[in-house]
Amino acid sequence: MKRSEKIEYAQRFLQERIEKDFPYPFQVSGEENFFLFRLKNGRRECCARLRQSQEMLDVLCEGTKAEREVQVERLFDLLRAAIQAQASTALSEESDYEKVKNDLILRPLNYQSIREELEDVPHILAGDVALVLYAVMAHEGNDYFTAKMHRRQMESWRRPEREVLEEALVNTSFLYPPRIYCVEDILSWEKKQHGDGRFMTEGEAAPFRRGARGYLLTNSLEINGAIALFYPGVLKKLAESLGEDFYIAFTSIHEAQIHAAGMISPEAVEASLRDTNRHCNRREEVLTDRVYCYRKEEQKLGIIEDGEFLEVKRDE
Structure with a gap:
């Protein structure tokens, strides 16, 4: 079986076992090398992710019954933890902010x-992108689940x-630091190293170089990595490293492509972005079809609309 066929089979198998x-x-659904598990319980929502490792796919598709049961029980443990966490920690309407603040992203x-859905959900609006408040309920390696927060849960x-x-945004940047990669490097790598992509601290070997056709900005987990653009100091650091204005194409919720303004036109960036969203992304992975731009001298973020720069101000 091809990998895509194994993913499809495994997804059906897991859904049937859950039911x-x-x-x-x-x-159960699929998302960028992960299985995604969603549960809506009234106005609460839990979201768990399980990486589609080759070992797991092989076991679910071709393993013995006992081997498959081990994988299923691993999943059920994760989902049970999600349910238990719903009744405690950040999701409780009597929760203590000081005890849960380090779990907010x-x-x-x-x-x-x-x-x-966002009428009662705290969020920051930046143009087409909503930065939505979630609580991390469990996290082990690349498997984790989150729950969307509601205002009534914050009253206490x-x-x-x-x-x-704002504190949740800072916490997100600590939990999942920003990473940036040169597109040419990604195409030539066999495997990224642990330190690859660091760029916010002086002395780190960031991949910026003159003439590069583009960069990929994400976070250390490479999940929901588009948030990295909004981390404190990231826009300014990118402009300093590139030495000029730059365009941003949110090619999914997981990353943003960065292009120096002198290397490409916004029209070309938008055409590529729309094509990516149309042919490569699932609906839930699309952030926007519009191209963002950061102006170095003015230190302003905006959206390019019909060739005009429209400043984006973050609103609640």
Whole structure:
């Protein structure tokens, strides 16, 4: 079986086992080398991810019954932890902010596609991109699950919403630091090294070089990595490293492509972005079809609309 066929088979198998043997109706889907498990419980929502490792796919598709049961039980342990966590920690309406603040993160989502869901969900709006407040309920390696927060769950914190959101953004940058890679390097690598992509601290061997056709910005986990553009100091650092204005194409929720303004036109960037969103991304992975731009001298972020620069100001 091809890898794509194994993924499809494994997804069906896991969905059937959840429906048959697990007491909560998680829905299984695929997302960028991960299986995604979603559960909506009233207005609460849990989201768990499990990496589609080759070993796991081989076991689910070709392993013995006992080997498959080990993988299923591993998944059920993760989902049980999600359910247990819903009734405690950050999701409790009596939670203590000081105890949960280090578990709060922001995730980048397409505002237009979820605007109705966000009526009671804390978020920062940056153009088409909503930076939405979530709580990390469990995290082991590349497998983790998060839960979307609602305002009523924050009432006991007695903190201004904007303050909570800004602190969550900083916390996200600590948990999942930004990484940037030159496109040419990615195409030639067999495997990234642990230190590859670091660029925020002086002395780190960042991949910036004159004439490069583009860079890929993400986070250390490479999940929901488009958020890295909004981390404190990242825009300014990118402009200093490139030495000029630059364009940003959010090619999915997981990353953004960075292009020096002197190397390509915004029209070309937009055409490529729209093609990527149309042919390569699932609907839930699309952030926007519009090209963002950062102006170095003015230190302003904006959207290019019909050739004009429209400044983006972050709003709650």
